[in-house]
Amino acid sequence: MTEVLDVFADGAVVTKRNLIKIIRVPEVLVWVLISPIMFVLLFGYVFGSAIDAGGVSYREFLMGGIFVQTVVFGATFTGAGMAEDMQKGIIDRFRSLPMSRSAVLFGRTASDIVYNVLSIVIMAGTGLLIGWRVRTSILEALAGFALLLLFSYAFSWVMGYIGLLVPSPEVVNNASFMVIMPLTFVANTFVPLESLPGVLRTFAEWNPVSAVAQAVRELFGNLPADYVAPDVWSLQNPVLYTLIWVAIILAIFVPLAVRQYKRAASR
Amino acid sequence: MTDMIRANGLVKHYGEVKALDGLDLAVPEGTVLGLLGPNGAGKTTAVRILATLLEPDAGSAEVAGIDVVADPDGVRKQIGLSGQYAAVDEHLTGFENLDMIGRLYRLGRKASRLRARELLERFDLSEAGDRPVKTYSGGMQRRLDLAGALVAEPVVLFLDEPTTGLDPRSRTESWKVIRELVKEGTTLLLTTQYLEEADHLADDIVVIDLGNAIARGTSDQLKTQVGGERVELVVESTSDLARTEAVLAEFAVGDIQVETHSRHVSAPVSGGADALIRTLRRLDENAIKVLDVGLRRPTLDDVFLELTGHAAEADTDGADKEREMISQ
Structure with a gap:
C-alpha cells in the first residue's frame, strides 16, 4: 500500500516538473495549441470540400478523425520527453534516488494528459467555429472525450517505452511518424472505409484508431441518421473494442516500460 | 576505520567488451579515492554499479555496509551522485531542481525548500536561484548538479568526472567546494582523467585501465613507484x-x-x-x-605511461566501444 502511495507522491513531483516546462518553453505550448487548430482547418477545408462522406457534412464527420489523430500524435510528447531526459542524464539522477521505480513514467504520462486535454479543448473550440456540433447529450460528449484521453494515455506508454529505447528525442519523432502516419491514415479518420481497397480495408476495420473515431462520432452524434456501421465486430462495438485495446496496451507496455526504465543506461 | 565503499571482483561486460574485469576497491570512511584512468577504462561503469544504476555480471559491492545488488534502495538513501553530464533540468530554476530532488528523497515540503535555499547559498547560487538553469554558465550548472547530489546529506558521494569540460577557473572553484565537503567527513569516490585532479583531491589513487586496477597508492607512492x-x-x-x-x-x-x-x-x-x-x-x-x-x-602522466605503456589521455578503441555499448 505504501508503495502505491509512493508512486503517487513521487509521480506528482515529476508531473509538476513536466508541467512547469509547458510554461517555460513557449514553443512547446504554441505547438500544443496551434497544431490542433491547423489540423482542424486544414483537413476541414481541404478535404472537407473534396470528399463526400455520404449525406452528413464531411467537416462534421472529419472531426472525430482529427480528434483521434491529434491525441495519438500527442503521445509522441511522452516518448520525446523520456528520450530527452535519458539523453541529458536526468534519468540517471532519478534512478540514483530512493524514489519509486515507476514514478517517472507515471509522472510523464500524467503530465501528457494535460497536454492532450489542452489540445482537445482547442480542437473542439475550432471545430465549433467551423460548424461542428455535439448532437447528443453532455454525458455522451464527456464519454467521448474521456475515451479519447484514455486511448491517448495508453498510447503514451507505448511511446514512453520507445523513448527509453532510442538514443535521442529526434529518433522518437521520426520513428513515431513512421508508425503513427499509417496508423491514423489507414483508418476511417479522414475517409469513409467503403472507399478503401481490400487488404487496406480489413486493416482499417480492425485498426483501433478506426474504432476510436467511430466511437466518438457515435458519442458526439456526428454520423448521418441513416448510417449503418460496417459489419465487423470492431466497428459494431467501437467503445468496447477501444477499451479492450486500451487494456491490452497498458497490460503490455506499463510493465515493459518500467522494466526498461530500471535497466536503462544513460548515453 | 571502516570501509564505506567496498567492491570485490566486479565484472561487467557489454557484449564482447569487458568494461570491468574483476575490479576491487576499498574506500575508508571519510577519505577520498581517486579512480584514475583514460576514457573507456571502466571508471564510469564502476561508479554506475556502486550507485545502483547498473548490476554487475559478477562480483559484489557494498556501500555504507549495504549490498548494492540486494538492497539498492537502501544504498540510494545513503549516496549522492553527480554525473559526467550535468543532470539538472534546464527548464527548472536552480531552486526548483533542488526542491524536486528533496521531495523525491521524501524530505517533506518544508524541509526540501529549506535545504534547497541552504544549498544555493552554499554553492554561491542564491542570486541565480530563481532563474531557469539554462541561463547558467557551465560552471554554475555543474555546481548545481553537485548541490543536487548533496540534498539528502549523503554519507557517500560519487562524482563522475566532476570537472570534465569546465574551464580552468570553474575547475578550481569546483575543487574548492569538493575539498570543503571532504573536510566535513563525507566519503568520496571521484573518477577523473585529469591526473592533476586526482593529485589535488584524492587521498588514495587507483589507476585503472581496461577494467582493472593496475596500481594503487597515494600520489607520492605512485610517483615513487615510477621512480x-x-x-x-x-x-x-x-x-x-x-x-x-x-x-x-x-x-x-x-x-x-x-x-x-x-x-x-x-x-x-x-x-x-x-x-x-x-x-x-x-x-x-x-x-x-x-x-x-x-x-x-614525475607527474601522474609519467606514472600512467610507465604503468600502461600508453598515455593517459589516449582515446583507445576500447574506450569508444565501451561508450557505444553503454548507449545501447
Whole structure:
C-alpha cells in the first residue's frame, strides 16, 4: 500500500516538473495549441470540400478523425520527453534516488494528459467555429472525450517505452511518424472505409484508431441518421473494442516500460 | 576505520567488451579515492554499479555496509551522485531542481525548500536561484548538479568526472567546494582523467585501465613507484654544455640527457632538493651561467605511461566501444 502511495507522491513531483516546462518553453505550448487548430482547418477545408462522406457534412464527420489523430500524435510528447531526459542524464539522477521505480513514467504520462486535454479543448473550440456540433447529450460528449484521453494515455506508454529505447528525442519523432502516419491514415479518420481497397480495408476495420473515431462520432452524434456501421465486430462495438485495446496496451507496455526504465543506461 | 565503499571482483561486460574485469576497491570512511584512468577504462561503469544504476555480471559491492545488488534502495538513501553530464533540468530554476530532488528523497515540503535555499547559498547560487538553469554558465550548472547530489546529506558521494569540460577557473572553484565537503567527513569516490585532479583531491589513487586496477597508492607512492626525480636545467651558452654535463655526472644516477639546440640538460638524481642545491653550488664554482633550473618530480602522466605503456589521455578503441555499448 505504501508503495502505491509512493508512486503517487513521487509521480506528482515529476508531473509538476513536466508541467512547469509547458510554461517555460513557449514553443512547446504554441505547438500544443496551434497544431490542433491547423489540423482542424486544414483537413476541414481541404478535404472537407473534396470528399463526400455520404449525406452528413464531411467537416462534421472529419472531426472525430482529427480528434483521434491529434491525441495519438500527442503521445509522441511522452516518448520525446523520456528520450530527452535519458539523453541529458536526468534519468540517471532519478534512478540514483530512493524514489519509486515507476514514478517517472507515471509522472510523464500524467503530465501528457494535460497536454492532450489542452489540445482537445482547442480542437473542439475550432471545430465549433467551423460548424461542428455535439448532437447528443453532455454525458455522451464527456464519454467521448474521456475515451479519447484514455486511448491517448495508453498510447503514451507505448511511446514512453520507445523513448527509453532510442538514443535521442529526434529518433522518437521520426520513428513515431513512421508508425503513427499509417496508423491514423489507414483508418476511417479522414475517409469513409467503403472507399478503401481490400487488404487496406480489413486493416482499417480492425485498426483501433478506426474504432476510436467511430466511437466518438457515435458519442458526439456526428454520423448521418441513416448510417449503418460496417459489419465487423470492431466497428459494431467501437467503445468496447477501444477499451479492450486500451487494456491490452497498458497490460503490455506499463510493465515493459518500467522494466526498461530500471535497466536503462544513460548515453 | 571502516570501509564505506567496498567492491570485490566486479565484472561487467557489454557484449564482447569487458568494461570491468574483476575490479576491487576499498574506500575508508571519510577519505577520498581517486579512480584514475583514460576514457573507456571502466571508471564510469564502476561508479554506475556502486550507485545502483547498473548490476554487475559478477562480483559484489557494498556501500555504507549495504549490498548494492540486494538492497539498492537502501544504498540510494545513503549516496549522492553527480554525473559526467550535468543532470539538472534546464527548464527548472536552480531552486526548483533542488526542491524536486528533496521531495523525491521524501524530505517533506518544508524541509526540501529549506535545504534547497541552504544549498544555493552554499554553492554561491542564491542570486541565480530563481532563474531557469539554462541561463547558467557551465560552471554554475555543474555546481548545481553537485548541490543536487548533496540534498539528502549523503554519507557517500560519487562524482563522475566532476570537472570534465569546465574551464580552468570553474575547475578550481569546483575543487574548492569538493575539498570543503571532504573536510566535513563525507566519503568520496571521484573518477577523473585529469591526473592533476586526482593529485589535488584524492587521498588514495587507483589507476585503472581496461577494467582493472593496475596500481594503487597515494600520489607520492605512485610517483615513487615510477621512480626518478630529475634535475633539469638550461644553460646560457652552448659552450658550457660539456662542462655542465661533467658537473651533473657527479650526481647523476642514470643517463644524462643533453639537447644542444635548446641548451637543455637533465639528469636523474636521488636525494631531492639536496641534490639540486649541491648541483647548483658546483655549477656556480665552475662559473656556469644557468637560465632555468628545477627539480622535476614525475607527474601522474609519467606514472600512467610507465604503468600502461600508453598515455593517459589516449582515446583507445576500447574506450569508444565501451561508450557505444553503454548507449545501447
